Amino acid sequence: MAPPPPPTDRRGTLFGRLSLPERNYLVEALRTETVGGVILLAAAVTALIWANTFGSGYTTVSDFHFGPESLGLHLSVAHWAADGLLAVFFFVAGVELKRELVAGELRDPRAAALPVAAALCGMAVPAAVYALTAALGGGTTAGWAVPTATDIAFALAVLAVIGTSLPAALRAFLLTLAVVDDLFAILIIAVFFTEDIDFLALGGAVVGLAVFHLLLRAGVRGWYVYLPLALVIWGLMYNSGVHATIAGVAMGLMLRCTRREGEAQSPGERIEHVVRPVSAGLAVPLFALFTAGVVLKGDALTAVFTRPETLGVVLGLVVGKTVGVFGGTWLVTRFTRARLNADLAWADVLAVATLAGIGFTVSLLIGELAFAGDEDMINEVKAAVLIGSLIAAVVSGVLLKLRVRRYRALYDAEELDEDGSGVPDVYEQGDPAYHLRMAALHERKAAEHRRLAERAGAASSEPDSPA
Numbered sequence: 236m237a238p239p240p241p242p243t244d245r246r247g248t249l250f251g252r253l254s255l256p257e258r259n260y261l262v263e264a265l266r267t268e269t270v271g272g273v274i275l276l277a278a279a280v281t282a283l284i285w286a287n288t289f290g291s292g293y294t295t296v297s298d299f300h301f302g303p304e305s306l307g308l309h310l311s312v313a314h315w316a317a318d319g320l321l322a323v324f325f326f327v328a329g330v331e332l333k334r335e336l337v338a339g340e341l342r343d344p345r346a347a348a349l350p351v352a353a354a355l356c357g358m359a360v361p362a363a364v365y366a367l368t369a370a371l372g373g374g375t376t377a378g379w380a381v382p383t384a385t386d387i388a389f390a391l392a393v394l395a396v397i398g399t400s401l402p403a404a405l406r407a408f409l410l411t412l413a414v415v416d417d418l419f420a421i422l423i424i425a426v427f428f429t430e431d432i433d434f435l436a437l438g439g440a441v442v443g444l445a446v447f448h449l450l451l452r453a454g455v456r457g458w459y460v461y462l463p464l465a466l467v468i469w470g471l472m473y474n475s476g477v478h479a480t481i482a483g484v485a486m487g488l489m490l491r492c493t494r495r496e497g498e499a500q501s502p503g504e505r506i507e508h509v510v511r512p513v514s515a516g517l518a519v520p521l522f523a524l525f526t527a528g529v530v531l532k533g534d535a536l537t538a539v540f541t542r543p544e545t546l547g548v549v550l551g552l553v554v555g556k557t558v559g560v561f562g563g564t565w566l567v568t569r570f571t572r573a574r575l576n577a578d579l580a581w582a583d584v585l586a587v588a589t590l591a592g593i594g595f596t597v598s599l600l601i602g603e604l605a606f607a608g609d610e611d612m613i614n615e616v617k618a619a620v621l622i623g624s625l626i627a628a629v630v631s632g633v634l635l636k637l638r639v640r641r642y643r644a645l646y647d648a649e650e651l652d653e654d655g656s657g658v659p660d661v662y663e664q665g666d667p668a669y670h671l672r673m674a675a676l677h678e679r680k681a682a683e684h685r686r687l688a689e690r691a692g693a694a695s696s697e698p699d700s701p702a
Contacts, residue, residue: 249349249568250404250576250583252649255658257339260504261407264331264511265391268410271515272392278520279527279595279621286528297525307474313525317600320518322469322483324596327514328417329487330507337492338501340411349567350408354415356563357591358383361555365547372543378605378616380423382551382623384597387413388515389624390590397632400646404576405587412560412591420597424478428604437475440482443468448489451502478604519596526599529617536622538615545619548602552623553630556592561585578645586634592627594620 253261286293302308302315310318335341340350361382369376387410394401401409447464465486473479492503500508539545564584567573575581602616635642652659 248576249564249573250402250408250579253403253407257407258403258659260339261403261410263508264410265406267511267515268388269391269395271512271519272388272390273395274516274520275388275523275595276392276396278523282524282526282528283531283621286530290530293528297528306470308470316522316525317603318473318479319469320522321596321600322480323510323514323518324483324522325417325421325480326483326487327507327511328414328421329484330490330492330503330510331414331487332418332484333488333490334492334501334503334507335411335414338494340407341415345571345573348571349564349573350411350415352567353408353560353563353588354412354419356566357385357412357556357559357588358416358419360559360562361551364555365551368547368550369543372546374543374547378544378548378602380420380427381548381598381602381605381616381620382555382594383416383423384420384594384601385413385416385556385591386593386595386597386624388519389593389595389628393590393593393628393632394635397636400643401587401635402579402642402645403649405579405583409587409590416591417597420601421481421484424601424604425481428601429477432476433474436471437477440468440471440475440477443471444482444485444489447486451489451491522596523599526603527595527617527621529614529621531618536618539619539622542615544612545615548598548616548619549623549626552592552594552598552620553589553626556594556627557585557588560588560591564588580638582634583638586631586638589627589634590631592631593624594627595624598624 282293297311297313299312300309301312302310332341341347362379365379365382366376368374369378390409390413443464447461447468450460450464465482468486469479469482472482487503490501490503490506492501494501494504539549561584565581568575575584598620599617602620603613606612606616650659
């Protein structure tokens with residue numbers, strides 16, 4: 236019996252094989268995000284059709300205000316979607332980040348080098364492309380952060396639509412890249428889009444977060460305890476002047492994401508499993524519905540490619556993201572001992588880097604914050620985000636389709652479970668029990684083939700029956 240192949244060292248191999256727990260987590264997370272991405276795509280298309288056919292109705296609903304005015308929460312529907320529902324999205328992002336830091340790809344600094352370098356370069360280069368384009372065209376650099384974000388749900392929706400089964404390592408890279416990307420987007424929102432601060436409300440939010448943390452440490456359970464507290468923290472954070480989504484991130488980072496003895500799931504994993512479908516299937520699509528309603532009539536589309544600010548957004552997403560993510564990955568191989576997985580090529584990295592240029596949810600949010608008060612500019616920047624994301628989706632789709640047979644072969648090999656154990660064979664090849672099961676399976680197949688051959692021989696030797 237041939238010895239099993241040595242395990243892949245992911246620290247020295249870029250896009251090497253994932254560990255089995257990471258693979259299982261990835262499958263579950265991406266299943267939800269893919270479904271959510273398709274819903275998000277449908278919501279964005281609905282918003283565009285609604286805004287461009289019944290624009291007055293769309294505006295009326297988006298601008299409808301409700302909520303307790305005495306608490307400073309008498310907000311429009313669109314405002315509730317951006318500041319309220321996206322807090323759920325950023326809560327999940329906080330849990331994902333915490334899990335990556337303590338149990339995932341970011342736990343090991345050497346393994347974390349790739350997604351962190353790719354994410355940093357994938358944000359710095361688009362910002363530089365935008366700033367250069369705006370400066371050369373005589374525009375404002377206020378929107379430099381708009382093209383820096385990657386929308387993992389939309390990217391996965393593209394993969395679902397074009398039917399490309401990326402190998403697990405590339406999917407994990409894309410997910411981890413988006414998590415790190417979200418972290419820096421959160422920091423950008425907190426640092427650059429916070430002006431007037433109400434320190435009393437901010438202090439109240441901090442006290443609420445401290446109580447939230449103490450309850451978690453004490454092991455207190457029950458949604459009826461945490462949900463009201465979370466709403467209070469969110470309301471105080473909103474009134475403090477700091478973007479309210481920061482509250483969601485902070486609470487997500489406080490959850491314990493390591494498993495203790497006897498636990499099938501950590502509290503963070505358990506809560507993420509419950510909240511992620513709400514975020515991907517409800518919160519983010521509703522945000523898209525009341526944010527992506529860009530009026531495309533008149534010269535709105537022409538202005539995207541003639542106005543320096545909007546052209547900077549498009550170039551930042553399509554060119555900046557691709558160059559940044561690809562360049563960051565190349566730098567890791569240039570200055571470390573890590574080398575690209577032999578099963579992949581740099582063309583695959585280029586395709587994933589282009590896919591990262593789909594910056595929908597957070598880009599739309601930052602666009603509203605960057606140009607607050609200028610509705611015409613916000614509308615044009617939203618159009619630029621949509622067009623830039625669409626171009627990135629089409630280009631990445633073409634690049635991925637060129638290698639689709641290779642991806643399908645790698646994916647099928649990763650998922651093959653010939654012995655029916657429920658665990659892919661590539662993770663069992665070092666287990667003696669696996670080889671015993673496979674030997675028994677092959678013996679059963681050989682016996683079945685012998686029986687079929689004997690039956691065929693007996694049938695052919697029988698004399699023909701009389702007419």
